[in-house]
Amino acid sequence: DTGVSQDPRHKITKRGQNVTFRCDPISEHNRLYWYRQTLGQGPEFLTYFQNEAQLEKSRLLSDRFSAERPKGSFSTLEIQRTEQGDSAMYLCASSTHLLTLHFGNGTRLTVT
């Protein structure tokens, strides 16, 4: 399967701990997006990369969140000092255009 891959699928952490998620996009896609989704809601945009450049960040992305895409391939999303409100599904998507997003199956974060 050459779709978008996310790791881990599930993460349980204690409040105050740092967590890091990884996304491997479809190889020929230069665009990579991170979204957050809570139960019953649609995905909310967090940040966007074109190749290795982080071009956009949502105001939802507090300073505890940081994302990187160092070589323009895989990306990591780190959350520092996690809070219970960070519990959500974190989705990664890749594309060659905004109109054709391919989503991964997400990382479900639970902060206890």
Add this chain to the structure above:
Amino acid sequence: GESVGLHLPTLSVQEGDNSIINCAYSNSASDYFIWYKQESGKGPQFIIDIRSNMDKRQGQRVTVLLNKTVKHLSLQIAATQPGDSAVYFCAEIIPVGGGADGLTFGKGTHLIIQP
């Protein structure tokens, strides 16, 4: 508040029947709409899209209707099957500077197919 939303959070239909999922939007500047299907434990999957200069588009067993006068979008699924059970989201693209945050999702409708 959100500019894209759905009228019903849950829709239950009999297998084989047709289903209609509705979506209202409020931003008249939206020029492109997408329906996504999300199965449990998976990411959203593209179903069908429509541009604002169209009022209908058909795919395989799915039809999207766009009524710009009342800012309403619907997804019709013909002859529903158990595999259609999922949450369906409409999403709109607002051409604000062409940015990635121009894609906005609604809250979702959970479609349940009864045997």
